[in-house]
Every structure is written in structure tokens, then in C-alpha cells.
Amino acid sequence: MSTTIYYFSGTGNSLKVSKAVKEGLGDANLIQITKDNLSITKDISSDKIGFVFPIYFTGVPLMVKKFVENLEVNKSAYIFAIATFGGTTTIALNQIEDILNKKGASLSAGFTVRMPGNYQVMYDAYSKEVQEERFKVADEQIINIVDSIKKNEQTKVKVNGVKIAFGRLAYKTFKPNNMDKNFWVTEKCNGCSTCSKVCPANNIKMVEGKPEWQHNCEVCLACMQWCPQKSIQYKKNTLKRGRYHHPDIKVNELIQNR
Ligand SMILES: Cc1cc2nc3c(=O)[nH]c(=O)nc-3n(C[C@H](O)[C@H](O)[C@H](O)COP(=O)(O)O)c2cc1C
Ligand code: SF4
Ligand code: SF4
Known part of the structure; x- marks a missing residue:
């Protein structure tokens, strides 16, 4: 079985x-x-x-x-x-x-x-x-x-x-692909590339140490939620909001072997 x-x-x-x-x-x-x-x-x-x-x-x-x-x-x-x-x-x-x-x-x-x-x-x-x-x-x-x-x-x-x-x-109304146009990073981004690695859609390219979204997004929010610097924002909506991920799960468990 x-x-x-x-x-x-x-x-x-x-x-x-x-x-x-x-x-x-x-x-x-x-x-x-x-x-x-x-x-x-x-x-x-x-x-x-x-x-x-x-x-x-x-x-x-x-x-x-x-x-x-x-x-x-x-x-x-x-x-x-x-x-x-x-x-x-x-x-x-x-x-x-x-x-x-x-x-x-x-x-x-x-x-x-x-x-x-x-x-x-x-x-x-x-x-x-x-x-x-x-x-x-x-x-x-x-x-x-x-x-x-x-x-x-x-x-x-x-x-x-x-x-x-x-x-x-x-x-x-769910049209996720281009919703990533609304992501941007604050100056706190240190280029660690966690966002790029955790993306299940391979939708983030690191360019000169900063993430660039490629418009093939699933809106799973992994990039934004796992960013260790809390640097990724969605429009201005998230500037004052907390971040969430399940406390028992480690980011590495979601990162594929690449
Ligand atoms: C783009 C998006 C849309 C969502 N829409 C709904 C929804 O319609 N109804 C709902 O109950 N939760 C909705 N949620 C919440 C998630 O379904 C919920 O938090 C889920 O447990 C997240 O699972 P994950 O941690 O495995 O990604 C949405 C989350 C995202 C990111
Ligand atoms: S996870 Fe956050 S700090 Fe790391 S590269 Fe991405 S945006 Fe920058
Ligand atoms: S929201 Fe999800 S699919 Fe979209 S870029 Fe971020 S990690 Fe990738």
C-alpha cells in the first residue's frame, strides 16, 4: 500500500x-x-x-x-x-x-x-x-x-x-501572474536571496543583489512572508502589517534543492 x-x-x-x-x-x-x-x-x-x-x-x-x-x-x-x-x-x-x-x-x-x-x-x-x-x-x-x-x-x-x-x-477575479508588479523592497534588503530561493514558481531573479519579479506569480506570498528583513512590501498595504509563517516550519523545508 x-x-x-x-x-x-x-x-x-x-x-x-x-x-x-x-x-x-x-x-x-x-x-x-x-x-x-x-x-x-x-x-x-x-x-x-x-x-x-x-x-x-x-x-x-x-x-x-x-x-x-x-x-x-x-x-x-x-x-x-x-x-x-x-x-x-x-x-x-x-x-x-x-x-x-x-x-x-x-x-x-x-x-x-x-x-x-x-x-x-x-x-x-x-x-x-x-x-x-x-x-x-x-x-x-x-x-x-x-x-x-x-x-x-x-x-x-x-x-x-x-x-x-x-x-x-x-x-x-483571481489573476495572480501580474500581481507581483505590486511588490517592492525597502532599503533593508541585504541581498540574501531567500525570496528567490523560496519561490515555488521560480519567479524571482536576483539582479545586482535585489529581487526582480518576473510576472509569473502565484501570489503565495512566500517571498514577502519569509524575507528575514521584512523588506518586501505589497503596495503600501503591508508597511505596517505583521508577517506570518507557520512557527513549526523552517524556510529550508520549502526551498527546493537547486
Ligand atoms: C492569494 C491568497 C488568497 C487567499 N484567499 C483566501 C480565501 O479566499 N479564503 C480563505 O479562507 N483564505 C484565503 N487565503 C488564506 C490561505 O488560504 C491560508 O492562510 C492558508 O492556510 C495558507 O496556506 P500556506 O501557509 O500553506 O501557504 C488566501 C491567501 C492568499 C495568499
Ligand atoms: S529575502 Fe528580503 S532581504 Fe533577502 S534578498 Fe529577498 S528582499 Fe532582500
Ligand atoms: S508571491 Fe509566491 S509565487 Fe509570487 S513571487 Fe513571491 S514567492 Fe514567488
């Missing part, structure tokens, strides 16, 4: 969940979804396949969508998806279900796990107290998720019609 969990994560929430599920299952491979790993187009040997990712604009990050669309799977595999989110969930799991159905496979189970929101473009970082509360609830929930996966439980993705309509509208 082999399990592979494919995860996408900007600030570590989805990686933390993936690691906890791997530990609970006892035996699973973890593979990060990055631009480099889009070359993985076949997984017909895993009996269980998981996709773990954050919710963006109510739906699935573009790179995850592309990855799942491109992946040939064993149609009888038990396939689960876990979406981490900060506020509300709507269409993300339905999107994964639709992609799988189109290739003759199905989503056996879908779960959502509430974590601290990391979209500091819109709101401040959550307080440590709220973060801790969410981690506690999430830890308990993950025990049940692992139990469901172990038992091959089938769960239906249930979202009401109004939420789906709202989600579709919100997702239509």
Missing part, C-alpha cells in the same frame, strides 16, 4: 498539515508542487493520493490546478484533498473533484482545515493567541482526517449553492 501526498504551500500551513497526515498514516511520500515538479505527470503506482494546498480567492492555486490536471492517476486510487484556509471555504474541493471526474477518477474525500490567514495584502497577521487556538483545533481535526483516510472513508463535498455562486465570482 503506497501513499503519495502532493502539497503546495507558501507559508507552511499546508506543509504542516501534510507532515502531520504523513506521520499519522505512518507511511507516505511527500512531494512539493513547484514549477520544477510540474514535470511529474504520472502517478499510477500510488494506491492513495493526497493533494494539500491553501485556498486562494475561494479556489485552488493555479499551479495546483495545473498539476492535478496534468497528473495521470490510477483511477481506482483513494484520492483525498485537504484545503487549508483562513476565512471561508467554498469551491476549492469542488474544483478538484471536477478535474478528477474529467479524467475518469474521483475525489474519495475532501477536508478543510482552518489555519491562520496569510493574505497580509488584505489584513494584518493574526495574534499569537488566535494562531495557537487554530493550531489546537487543527491538530484535533487532523487526527480525525487521518482516521478517515486510513479507513478509506468516502465523504461527499457539500457546499451550498449560494456559496458556490459567490466562490465562482470571487475566483474569476
Whole structure:
């Protein structure tokens, strides 16, 4: 019995969940979804396949969508998806279900796990107290998720019609590629290149010791959130806001071997 969990994560929430599920299952491979790993187009040997990712604009990050669309799977595999989110969930799991159905496979189970929101473009970082509360609830929930996966439980993705309509509208406005035009760096940047290394989309070139964004952005915010100097800003929105990444995840865990 082999399990592979494919995860996408900007600030570590989805990686933390993936690691906890791997530990609970006892035996699973973890593979990060990055631009480099889009070359993985076949997984017909895993009996269980998981996709773990954050919710963006109510739906699935573009790179995850592309990855799942491109992946040939064993149609009888038990396939689960876990979406981490900060506020509300709507269409993300339905999107994964639709992609799988189109290739003759199905989503056996879908779960959502509430974590601290990391979209500091819109709101401040959550307080440590709220973060801790969410981690506690999430830890308990993950025990049940692992139990469901172990038992091959089938769960239906249930979202009401109004939420789906709202989600579709919100997702239509999600055009991440050029949003990186809004990033800039303060004088605190010391040229360490962490931002470039942590970017899952290889979207940051270092030019004369400063990051330059290449307009192939996923808006995962990894660059901004992991910058050790807190130097990266999004317009003026983030100047006075805190930064967030999951406290148990180290930046090196998200940096690929390059
Ligand atoms: C571009 C962007 C859009 C987001 N949109 C939503 C959203 O529509 N609903 C929501 O609940 N959380 C939203 N979030 C918050 C993330 O889904 C949440 O913090 C997630 O756990 C981050 O996972 P990660 O740490 O693995 O990157 C958004 C975050 C980003 C960066
Ligand atoms: S991570 Fe921050 S300090 Fe390091 S190069 Fe990027 S912007 Fe500059
Ligand atoms: S440039 Fe920054 S926000 Fe865009 S994909 Fe790379 S790390 Fe994520």
C-alpha cells in the first residue's frame, strides 16, 4: 500500500498539515508542487493520493490546478484533498473533484482545515493567541482526517449553492501572474536571496543583489512572508502589517534543492 501526498504551500500551513497526515498514516511520500515538479505527470503506482494546498480567492492555486490536471492517476486510487484556509471555504474541493471526474477518477474525500490567514495584502497577521487556538483545533481535526483516510472513508463535498455562486465570482477575479508588479523592497534588503530561493514558481531573479519579479506569480506570498528583513512590501498595504509563517516550519523545508 503506497501513499503519495502532493502539497503546495507558501507559508507552511499546508506543509504542516501534510507532515502531520504523513506521520499519522505512518507511511507516505511527500512531494512539493513547484514549477520544477510540474514535470511529474504520472502517478499510477500510488494506491492513495493526497493533494494539500491553501485556498486562494475561494479556489485552488493555479499551479495546483495545473498539476492535478496534468497528473495521470490510477483511477481506482483513494484520492483525498485537504484545503487549508483562513476565512471561508467554498469551491476549492469542488474544483478538484471536477478535474478528477474529467479524467475518469474521483475525489474519495475532501477536508478543510482552518489555519491562520496569510493574505497580509488584505489584513494584518493574526495574534499569537488566535494562531495557537487554530493550531489546537487543527491538530484535533487532523487526527480525525487521518482516521478517515486510513479507513478509506468516502465523504461527499457539500457546499451550498449560494456559496458556490459567490466562490465562482470571487475566483474569476483571481489573476495572480501580474500581481507581483505590486511588490517592492525597502532599503533593508541585504541581498540574501531567500525570496528567490523560496519561490515555488521560480519567479524571482536576483539582479545586482535585489529581487526582480518576473510576472509569473502565484501570489503565495512566500517571498514577502519569509524575507528575514521584512523588506518586501505589497503596495503600501503591508508597511505596517505583521508577517506570518507557520512557527513549526523552517524556510529550508520549502526551498527546493537547486
Ligand atoms: C492569494 C491568497 C488568497 C487567499 N484567499 C483566501 C480565501 O479566499 N479564503 C480563505 O479562507 N483564505 C484565503 N487565503 C488564506 C490561505 O488560504 C491560508 O492562510 C492558508 O492556510 C495558507 O496556506 P500556506 O501557509 O500553506 O501557504 C488566501 C491567501 C492568499 C495568499
Ligand atoms: S529575502 Fe528580503 S532581504 Fe533577502 S534578498 Fe529577498 S528582499 Fe532582500
Ligand atoms: S513571487 Fe513571491 S508571491 Fe509570487 S509565487 Fe514567488 S514567492 Fe509566491
